[in-house]
Amino acid sequence: xxxxxxxxxxxxxxxxxxxxxxxxxxxxxxxxxxxxxxxxxxxxxxxxxxxxxxxxxxxxxxxxxxxxxxxxxxxxxxxxxxxxxxxxxxxxxxxxxxxxxxxxxxxxxxxxxxxxxxxxxxxxxxxxxxxxxxxxxxxxxxxxxxxxxxxxxxxxxxxxxxxxxxxxxxxxxxxxxxxxxxxxxxxxxxxxxxxxxxxxxxxxxxxxxxxxxxxxxxxxxxxxxxxxxxxxxxxxxxxxxxxxxxxxxxxxxxxxxxxxxxxxxxxxxxxxxxxxxxxxxxxxxxxxxxxxxxxxxxxxxxxxxxxxxxxxxxxxxxxxxxxxxxxxxxxxxxxxxxxxxxxxxxxxxxxxxxxxxxxxxxxxxxxxxxxxxxxxxxxxxxxxxxxxxxxxxxxxxxxxxxxxxxxxxxxxxxxxxxxxxxxxxxxxxxxxxxxxxx
Amino acid sequence: xxxxxxxxxxxxxxxxxxxxxxxxxxxxxxxxxxxxxxxxxxxxxxxxxxxxxxxxxxxxxxxxxxxxxxxxxxxxxxxxxxxxxxxxxxxxxxxxxxxxxxxxxxxxxxxxxxxxxxxxxxxxxxxxxxxxxxxxxxxxxxxxxxxxxxxxxxxxxxxxxxxxxxxxxxxxxxxxxxxxxxxxxxxxxxxxxxxxxxxxxxxxxxxxxxxxxxxxxxxxxxxxxxxxxxxxxxxxxxxxxxxxxxxxxxxxxxxxxxxxxxxxxxxxxxxxxxxxxxxxxxxxxxxxxxxxxxxxxxxxxxxxxxxxxxxxxxxxxxxxxxxxxxxxxxxxxxxxxxxxxxxxxxxxxxxxxxxxxxxxxxxxxxxxxxxxxxxxxxxxxxxxxxxxxxxxxxxxxxxxxxxx
Numbered sequence: 001x002x003x004x005x006x007x008x009x010x011x012x013x014x015x016x017x018x019x020x021x022x023x024x025x026x027x028x029x030x031x032x033x034x035x036x037x038x039x040x041x042x043x044x045x046x047x048x049x050x051x052x053x054x055x056x057x058x059x060x061x062x063x064x065x066x067x068x069x070x071x072x073x074x075x076x077x078x079x080x081x082x083x084x085x086x087x088x089x090x091x092x093x094x095x096x097x098x099x100x101x102x103x104x105x106x107x108x109x110x111x112x113x114x115x116x117x118x119x120x121x122x123x124x125x126x127x128x129x130x131x132x133x134x135x136x137x138x139x140x141x142x143x144x145x146x147x148x149x150x151x152x153x154x155x156x157x158x159x160x161x162x163x164x165x166x167x168x169x170x171x172x173x174x175x176x177x178x179x180x181x182x183x184x185x186x187x188x189x190x191x192x193x194x195x196x197x198x199x200x201x202x203x204x205x206x207x208x209x210x211x212x213x214x215x216x217x218x219x220x221x222x223x224x225x226x227x228x229x230x231x232x233x234x235x236x237x238x239x240x241x242x243x244x245x246x247x248x249x250x251x252x253x254x255x256x257x258x259x260x261x262x263x264x265x266x267x268x269x270x271x272x273x274x275x276x277x278x279x280x281x282x283x284x285x286x287x288x289x290x291x292x293x294x295x296x297x298x299x300x301x302x303x304x305x306x307x308x309x310x311x312x313x314x315x316x317x318x319x320x321x322x323x324x325x326x327x328x329x330x331x332x333x334x335x336x337x338x339x340x341x342x343x344x345x346x347x348x349x350x351x352x353x354x355x356x357x358x359x360x361x362x363x364x365x366x367x368x369x370x371x372x373x374x375x376x377x378x379x380x381x382x383x384x385x386x387x388x389x390x391x392x393x394x395x396x397x398x399x400x401x402x403x404x405x406x407x408x409x410x411x412x413x414x415x416x417x418x419x420x421x422x423x424x425x426x427x428x429x430x431x432x433x434x435x436x437x438x
Numbered sequence: 439x440x441x442x443x444x445x446x447x448x449x450x451x452x453x454x455x456x457x458x459x460x461x462x463x464x465x466x467x468x469x470x471x472x473x474x475x476x477x478x479x480x481x482x483x484x485x486x487x488x489x490x491x492x493x494x495x496x497x498x499x500x501x502x503x504x505x506x507x508x509x510x511x512x513x514x515x516x517x518x519x520x521x522x523x524x525x526x527x528x529x530x531x532x533x534x535x536x537x538x539x540x541x542x543x544x545x546x547x548x549x550x551x552x553x554x555x556x557x558x559x560x561x562x563x564x565x566x567x568x569x570x571x572x573x574x575x576x577x578x579x580x581x582x583x584x585x586x587x588x589x590x591x592x593x594x595x596x597x598x599x600x601x602x603x604x605x606x607x608x609x610x611x612x613x614x615x616x617x618x619x620x621x622x623x624x625x626x627x628x629x630x631x632x633x634x635x636x637x638x639x640x641x642x643x644x645x646x647x648x649x650x651x652x653x654x655x656x657x658x659x660x661x662x663x664x665x666x667x668x669x670x671x672x673x674x675x676x677x678x679x680x681x682x683x684x685x686x687x688x689x690x691x692x693x694x695x696x697x698x699x700x701x702x703x704x705x706x707x708x709x710x711x712x713x714x715x716x717x718x719x720x721x722x723x724x725x726x727x728x729x730x731x732x733x734x735x736x737x738x739x740x741x742x743x744x745x746x747x748x749x750x751x752x753x754x755x756x757x758x759x760x761x762x763x764x765x766x767x768x769x770x771x772x773x774x775x776x777x778x779x780x781x782x783x784x785x786x787x788x789x790x791x792x793x794x795x796x797x798x799x800x801x802x803x804x805x806x807x808x809x810x811x812x813x814x815x816x817x818x819x820x821x822x823x824x825x826x827x828x829x830x831x832x833x834x835x836x837x838x839x840x841x842x
Contacts, residue, residue, distance in 0.1 A: 309804065309818065310804075312771035312772055312818075313771050313804075314802070316774070316784075316800070316802075317544035317545075317800075317802055320542035321545050321547070321548050324510075324545060
């Protein structure tokens with residue numbers, strides 16, 4: 001625990017008040033503006049490397065604390081964090097900067113090059129998290145760190161631990177970040193504190209449901225950039241050519257992995273498998289395979305976690321409805337339901353996977369119509385000759401197509417929701433050719 | 439999804455069975471002022487266990503025979519038509535009703551759980567959706583004999599235990615204007631059979647007639663005629679919020695039965711805040727502010743025992759009590775096994791009066807079972823909001839063109 005400060009614990013002497021928020025927000029400064037970008041990336045890579053190492057002392061402790069606080073099983077936490085941080089090595093960070101900002105790691109400072117168009121980073125970034133799975137938290141923090149902007153990150157009062165763990169380890173390993181990065185949490189009912197938080201921001205990122213996004217956006221002035229990241233879900237699509245033995249067994253195992261990680265609670269967690277009819281293995285047989293083999297087998301390695309009484313009640317109600325469908329199997333590992341509704345009815349979570357037969361991608365898009373505003377990614381398994389599928393599936397409203405089994409391992413360059421992670425936060429200033437160089 | 443079996447024998451069997459259940463319910467003594475919280479079960483009167491078991495067996499057998507969807511649901515849990523008695527004997531208490539697998543209430547939104555062919559003329563109560571267009575639960579019935587048999591005795595035992603003549607004043611639409619509402623039906627039975635002097639209804643398709651209601655209450659108050667207000671929580675708040683300057687001292691003995699809670703769009707009050715408001719603005723003391731718990735999927739109701747406790751000199755606990763034919767338990771959401779008294783879990787019912795559908799229901803309501811009744815703790819937050827208050831809200835907002 002030597003790398004973690006005392007500030008990670010609940011009840012830390014940080015009862016946030018509007019006055020305290022104002023004071024802290026005024027103190028935040030740009031992060032190491034004079035340090036060459038390459039050196040800065042080396043610093044960050046050292047920090048992420050520590051988090052990528054599950055054997056590191058503080059990582060072991062953090063995994064345990066996070067498992068206890070969130071209810072995710074320890075193996076799921078461990079695997080999930082490994083996957084998350086594997087994307088944030090130096091190469092990932094360089095790729096993101098290049099992709100989003102056309103910035104080379106060899107530039108002396110982000111945005112300062114000989115181009116006549118330069119990215120203007122936020123003066124004061126506020127990011128408001130939902131009580132969600134860890135990966136978006138890492139994304140938020142990395143965005144602030146890579147842009148080297150002052151950032152006040154409000155964690156959900158329901159899930160404050162992981163942001164605190166991250167910031168605490170950051171302050172310990174890179175003390176200068178204490179001048180630029182602040183994590184705090186208070187109830188969303190505390191409007192005075194939230195108003196104080198927003199008062200200093202010129203850029204605000206909010207995670208949450210529609211009501212939350214709306215409630216924050218309405219408080220912002222017209223000159224404040226707002227980036228809303230609403231709740232989303234993902235799906236799997238299997239071309240009929242892939243539904244044959246023995247290959248489908250491996251596909252089912254990869255689907256099970258994507259489903260099991262974070263207990264299906266993330267935006268990249270698949271809720272339904274859309275399997276084309278006409279393959280050697282029918283959608284119903286695929287459902288039997290997932291329920292009889294893939295999900296139970298994986299549960300022994302990545303056990304399901306525990307959830308609160310309210311979530312258990314919700315799952316119980318939703319699963320009962322599925323039980324009246326064409327096929328339903330359940331166990332301690334979760335549930336699989338073979339469904340035949342014309343449109344997607346609703347996610348269940350808790351490793352409850354729907355399987356539905358479709359005739360084509362167009363048929364799948366019809367089924368996914370209720371999800372159009374909430375679809376994040378589609379994991380696709382198809383032979384190379386089915387070149388029409390990615391484009392056809394994007395019509396469903398997804399923002400990412402990836403191989404089955406890779407849903408939960410997006411690259412650092414992926415921002416989510418169709419928005420670039422860094423690019424959504426910067427503005428671009430044009431300097432006319434006749435203007436003297438900066 | 440419609441999945442009830444065909445065949446006229448289901449209809450004839452249901453008719454005879456409903457009559458049998460109605461007779462049984464009518465004969466059940468309902469606990470009143472003498473209800474003793476020290477009784478082992480939820481205090482709800484004495485009941486002949488063997489007779490209850492016999493009727494339960496008949497109803498369950500009927501439902502397993504004629505409700506194919508429920509029969510499949512039960513089969514997955516090892517409960518079959520043949521073997522019910524053996525299963526019952528294996529229960530800790532040996533009671534038949536414990537055998538029935540409970541159906542989660544959300545299922546009523548997508549599955550027609552009817553123990554009769556839906557091609558036969560029938561009625562349907564609908565749940566309220568939280569937003570217009572949301573799927574609504576459907577509770578089908580061939581007849582309401584069993585339903586009606588329990589309404590008045592239970593209401594009188596817990597809402598009018600003192601036997602006082604009261605004027606019923608309803609803020610719930612009449613059933614003729616709202617035929618899919620089980621609350622409207624229940625109150626309609628009360629108004630029809632025991633209205634009291636100058637009973638009236640002040641909610642219709644145009645909304646809540648607040649001006650007329652205030653005048654009516656003032657006339658009754660001037661005459662010293664005690665009132666029994668029957669209202670959803672939302673409608674009551676709407677009445678009082680519309681004229682913050684208006685208040686009245688209703689005559690002694692006046693009381694209020696509220697139900698339904700707050701379902702999303704109206705301003706939300708705790709029960710304590712609601713009762714404080716009612717006491718302040720209507721002059722009704724706390725022991726006459728009473729709640730009723732009902733569900734579209736249930737045929738029977740639970741009532742606040744506070745008035746009975748007050749009359750017996752006991753402190754007000756605000757626990758809910760059920761009639762003898764409505765069994766209440768609280769279960770662990772993870773295992774769905776009954777919890778010991780005092781532990782927090784999900785509320786489950788077995789309602790004998792649900793002859794035409796399913797008797798055993800699993801809700802998403804949180805509660806604790808005590809020796810003197812059920813303590814409701816609210817809804818599991820992820821469960822969809824539901825209930826009658828939203829019906830009133832939609833009517834009122836619809837009448838005012840969505841003005842808030």
